[in-house]
Amino acid sequence: MKKAITLTVNGITQRHEVEPRLLLVHYLRDVLGLTGTHVGCETSICGACTVLLDGQSAKSCTVFAVQAEGCQVTTIEGMAVGGQLHPVQEGFWEKHGLQCGYCTPGMIMAAAQLLARHPDPADDEIRHGLEGNLCRCTGYQHIVDAVRYAAGKMKAASGD
Amino acid sequence: MSDRFVGKSVKRTEDPRLIQGLGHYVDDVKLADTLTVAFLRSMYAHARITSIDASEAAHAPGVVAVYTGKDVAQKVGPVPCASAGAIPGLRIPDYRVLATDHVVFVGQPVAVVVATDRYAARDAIDLIMVDYEELPAAVDLEAAAGTGPAIYEAYGDNIAYKLTAGEGDIDAALKGADHVITQRIVHQRLAPVAMEPRGVLARYLPGEQELTLWSSTQIPHLLRTQIALMLGMPENKLRVITPEVGGGFGSKLNVYAEEALLGWISMQLGKPVKWIETRRENMQATIHGRGQVGTLEVGYNNDGTLTGLRWNVLADMGAYMQLLTPAIPTLTGLMLSGCYKIPAIQINITGVFTNKVATDAYRGAGRPEATYVVERALDLVAAELGMDTVDVRRKNFPKPDEFPFKTATGLFYDSGNYEAALDKALGIADYKALREAQRQARDEGRLIGIGVSTYVEICALGPSQAMPAGGWESATVRIEPTGKVTVLTGASPHGQGQETSFAQIVADQLGVDLNDIAVIHGDTSIVQYGIGTFGSRATAVGGTAVYMAVEKLIEKARQIAAHMLGVDAASVAFNEGKFSKVAARAASAAASTEVPEPMLPAGQAPAGAIPEPEDDGKKVSIQDVALAAHLAREIPPGMEPGLSATHFFEPTNFTFPFGTHIAVVEVDRETGAIEFQRYVAVDDCGKVINPMLVDGQVHGGIVQSIGQALYEEVVYDDQGQLLTGTLMDYALPKAAMIPRMELDRTETPSPVNPMGVKGVGEAGTIGATPAIVNAVVDALAPLGVRHIDMPLKPEKIWQIVNQQS
Numbered sequence: 001m002k003k004a005i006t007l008t009v010n011g012i013t014q015r016h017e018v019e020p021r022l023l024l025v026h027y028l029r030d031v032l033g034l035t036g037t038h039v040g041c042e043t044s045i046c047g048a049c050t051v052l053l054d055g056q057s058a059k060s061c062t063v064f065a066v067q068a069e070g071c072q073v074t075t076i077e078g079m080a081v082g083g084q085l086h087p088v089q090e091g092f093w094e095k096h097g098l099q100c101g102y103c104t105p106g107m108i109m110a111a112a113q114l115l116a117r118h119p120d121p122a123d124d125e126i127r128h129g130l131e132g133n134l135c136r137c138t139g140y141q142h143i144v145d146a147v148r149y150a151a152g153k154m155k156a157a158s159g160d
Numbered sequence: 161m162s163d164r165f166v167g168k169s170v171k172r173t174e175d176p177r178l179i180q181g182l183g184h185y186v187d188d189v190k191l192a193d194t195l196t197v198a199f200l201r202s203m204y205a206h207a208r209i210t211s212i213d214a215s216e217a218a219h220a221p222g223v224v225a226v227y228t229g230k231d232v233a234q235k236v237g238p239v240p241c242a243s244a245g246a247i248p249g250l251r252i253p254d255y256r257v258l259a260t261d262h263v264v265f266v267g268q269p270v271a272v273v274v275a276t277d278r279y280a281a282r283d284a285i286d287l288i289m290v291d292y293e294e295l296p297a298a299v300d301l302e303a304a305a306g307t308g309p310a311i312y313e314a315y316g317d318n319i320a321y322k323l324t325a326g327e328g329d330i331d332a333a334l335k336g337a338d339h340v341i342t343q344r345i346v347h348q349r350l351a352p353v354a355m356e357p358r359g360v361l362a363r364y365l366p367g368e369q370e371l372t373l374w375s376s377t378q379i380p381h382l383l384r385t386q387i388a389l390m391l392g393m394p395e396n397k398l399r400v401i402t403p404e405v406g407g408g409f410g411s412k413l414n415v416y417a418e419e420a421l422l423g424w425i426s427m428q429l430g431k432p433v434k435w436i437e438t439r440r441e442n443m444q445a446t447i448h449g450r451g452q453v454g455t456l457e458v459g460y461n462n463d464g465t466l467t468g469l470r471w472n473v474l475a476d477m478g479a480y481m482q483l484l485t486p487a488i489p490t491l492t493g494l495m496l497s498g499c500y501k502i503p504a505i506q507i508n509i510t511g512v513f514t515n516k517v518a519t520d521a522y523r524g525a526g527r528p529e530a531t532y533v534v535e536r537a538l539d540l541v542a543a544e545l546g547m548d549t550v551d552v553r554r555k556n557f558p559k560p561d562e563f564p565f566k567t568a569t570g571l572f573y574d575s576g577n578y579e580a581a582l583d584k585a586l587g588i589a590d591y592k593a594l595r596e597a598q599r600q601a602r603d604e605g606r607l608i609g610i611g612v613s614t615y616v617e618i619c620a621l622g623p624s625q626a627m628p629a630g631g632w633e634s635a636t637v638r639i640e641p642t643g644k645v646t647v648l649t650g651a652s653p654h655g656q657g658q659e660t661s662f663a664q665i666v667a668d669q670l671g672v673d674l675n676d677i678a679v680i681h682g683d684t685s686i687v688q689y690g691i692g693t694f695g696s697r698a699t700a701v702g703g704t705a706v707y708m709a710v711e712k713l714i715e716k717a718r719q720i721a722a723h724m725l726g727v728d729a730a731s732v733a734f735n736e737g738k739f740s741k742v743a744a745r746a747a748s749a750a751a752s753t754e755v756p757e758p759m760l761p762a763g764q765a766p767a768g769a770i771p772e773p774e775d776d777g778k779k780v781s782i783q784d785v786a787l788a789a790h791l792a793r794e795i796p797p798g799m800e801p802g803l804s805a806t807h808f809f810e811p812t813n814f815t816f817p818f819g820t821h822i823a824v825v826e827v828d829r830e831t832g833a834i835e836f837q838r839y840v841a842v843d844d845c846g847k848v849i850n851p852m853l854v855d856g857q858v859h860g861g862i863v864q865s866i867g868q869a870l871y872e873e874v875v876y877d878d879q880g881q882l883l884t885g886t887l888m889d890y891a892l893p894k895a896a897m898i899p900r901m902e903l904d905r906t907e908t909p910s911p912v913n914p915m916g917v918k919g920v921g922e923a924g925t926i927g928a929t930p931a932i933v934n935a936v937v938d939a940l941a942p943l944g945v946r947h948i949d950m951p952l953k954p955e956k957i958w959q960i961v962n963q964q965s
């Protein structure tokens with residue numbers, strides 16, 4: 001009944017036998033203990049569970065773990081490298097882009113992918129780019145500011 | 161007290177863990193051998209349960225236990241309501257943690273499965289066979305209040321209570337007015353939708369006979385007391401821990417059936433059990449907010465002066481009482497004066513049972529309803545008189561020298577300067593230019609509206625006399641032997657950032673580094689009894705408790721420092737973390753002014769009161785004193801060792817923040833969609849500890865108001881089925897629906913507490929909703945529109961535009 005899967009999560013190869021119906025988010029949280037990815041709605045509306053699947057943002061509450069076979073998965077725990085925050089994480093801290101923090105990991109993952117596609121987005125593009133992620137605390141304004149901060153930081157780092 | 165941190169936009173100390181996914185919400189707490197609990201919930205709004213057969217479920221793979229109402233009816237007490245005894249004639253149905261023979265709303269817990277994992281638990285739920293005999297459901301609020309069938313036969317009708325409040329001769333005030341406007345107004349039901357649903361982890365240790373509940377709650381200590389009563393266990397054997405809490409907005413200011421039941425199950429099985437609410441459960445079975453339908457009557461004279469206001473309201477209780485269900489409409493009654501002089505005010509509340517989940521506190525909790533009624537009233541009056549809406553407001557404001565201002569609802573507003581906030585907002589918006597632009601746009605056939613709301617709210621809940629379970633807050637501050645500072649607060653922040661803002665206060669008082677302070681909350685075994693975080697009280701009441709505890713601690717430290725310096729305590733000054741000997745002349749002033757008088761405006765010491773230290777080189781730091789206090793060899797004879805102080809702060813009054821919100825919208829004639837052109841808010845929440853956090857609170861509140869005004873509505877069909885059971889159906893605002901908000905502030909300190917703070921958590925949800933609706937109504941005014949009920953969905957607006965043009 002169980003299926004063997006092999007995938008890479010935050011740079012580490014993982015091999016497990018899982019039930020075919022096990023959701024990716026439950027695999028990350030319950031099997032790997034990566035609890036930074038949150039569940040907010042189980043219907044892929046709120047985006048709290050957003051991770052990167054081969055570099056594309058995906059809502060891990062509506063992906064089966066077996067579908068991630070062979071994939072590179074990045075979760076919020078994989079964003080800071082060597083103790084250095086990702087610019088988007090830094091932006092959320094600098095600009096008060098979070099309050100309760102529950103939507104934050106998903107929001108950061110979505111924002112990181114948005115900036116990978118559009119390194120210099122206008123406010124409007126940021127707002128539309130984050131439409132798949134709900135936040136009930138911040139009213140989004142500081143999140144937009146956080147993403148702009150990150151864009152500036154990443155631009156400076158790339159030497160443009 | 162230094163000013164290195166208070167008043168500055170200090171980055172949050174909470175954030176490093178949260179932005180890295182390293183925080184621990186309830187579901188992130190993992191205990192070995194934890195079993196999963198899943199609920200079978202009623203699919204009917206109103207039915208008799210004729211039989212439950214759980215035998216197949218009990219034998220399903222992975223299932224450890226199944227419990228139904230019969231198993232717990234005699235074991236776990238009813239869900240508590242804090243209004244018992246406070247509202248005359250109040251009916252409180254006996255609501256148990258699992259239904260036995262009668263279900264009264266869709267989502268009511270009927271049975272639970274305990275299994276080895278969440279998938280097995282969910283599978284087994286489907287194997288429980290329940291036979292229901294469906295009964296007619298009371299869904300529509302006005303119909304339920306009438307002659308329809310009673311949900312509880314013993315009551316004979318669906319009236320939960322009736323209450324009249326207010327002062328002044330309202331009949332005479334309305335009769336004597338030049339004009340009276342009557343308007344029906346609806347406050348739709350809303351779902352709070354904290355992004356983290358509720359969740360409980362319960363662990364009973366049979367040997368120690370100790371139960372620990374990790375719960376996503378705003379009130380750890382009150383929850384502990386109530387759960388102990390429900391389970392019939394000693395309160396000192398129950399520990400409640402609130403780990404990271406992913407938003408509350410009032411929905412976690414409660415005592416829920418699931419919290420008690422999880423505790424009971426863990427006690428039966430001797431193992432940890434966990435339940436994490438699904439979003440569907442959250443929409444069905446976590447409290448809703450608002451839910452009022454009423455008739456406004458406002459009397460006014462030809463010059464725009466208000467003479468009286470009456471709000472006859474049906475308040476939707478839902479099917480039973482949660483902790484504060486019947487109390488919420490009474491808060492509406494308190495705030496019906498708005499920020500105006502209204503000589504006579506009356507509220508007539510009829511609390512009505514319906515076959516829906518209970519209503520209770522949702523961000524603002526009764527006050528948004530009041531503010532909306534009053535602010536709509538002002539616009540209705542302005543429209544009838546042909547006056548500018550701003551002029552009608554000015555006409556009825558109390559002046560700054562009229563504070564404390566007594567209302568006809570029995571309150572004394574602590575301080576205020578309503579015109580200053582209004583003028584500032586009008587200036588930022590450039591109101592005159594906006595009106596001119598509106599005239600031009602109307603000439604072109606465009607529908608532009610400008611909405612103004614001047615609001616006042618009641619915060620810092622509150623004096624204990626006005627609260628069901630204590631209105632104070634507690635704090636303990638101690639300095640450890642290494643000089644690190646530990647703050648234990650009875651407040652229970654869940655996103656507001658008080659780990660940072662309380663540390664800012666303490667850092668300035670003690671002259672220590674922000675990073676040397678740890679603010680601990682939400683663990684009843686570590687923190688002294690506290691009330692919790694709700695009603696915009698954490699900073700004004702809880703922060704003040706911290707402030708007062710530090711002042712006490714400094715006084716003890718001063719005694720020790722004097723001993724170490726070999727001088728009299730009256731000759732010791734404390735500045736920037738150091739005690740030093742001061743010149744004799746100034747010494748008495750130093751001792752007497754260290755604790756500011758409550759009336760002292762925030763952050764202002766009397767000129768010359770803080771003496772210059774005498775530069776004789778003798779200084780001891782607060783850290784030196786802390787070590788000495790613990791070593792206890794160099795302290796005054798007879799003094800208690802250690803350096804710790806606790807304060808339970810009892811406020812003498814509520815606080816009354818206020819402000820002006822201005823929305824500018826354009827209505828699309830073709831689609832009925834509403835687009836924001838501007839949103840300006842000037843809020844006055846008294847002394848500000850951290851401007852960045854205050855802005856965040858205001859932003860979030862305004863966006864929840866945008867949600868209520870334009871999008872959100874809990875909808876049940878006429879059978880009582882919840883149609884908005886997922887986030888696909890319940891429309892929360894998304895980033896692209898929101899304008900960039902332009903915020904500013906005025907700062908009128910509160911005289912109620914020494915820092916002059918007022919509170920800001922709910923300002924946005926109170927001030928913004930009427931500004932938005934007033935703007936849309938103003939946009940449609942050329943079509944003769946005077947009022948539209950929320951939410952202002954495009955189809956509703958389109959129909960209005962296309963019927964009337």
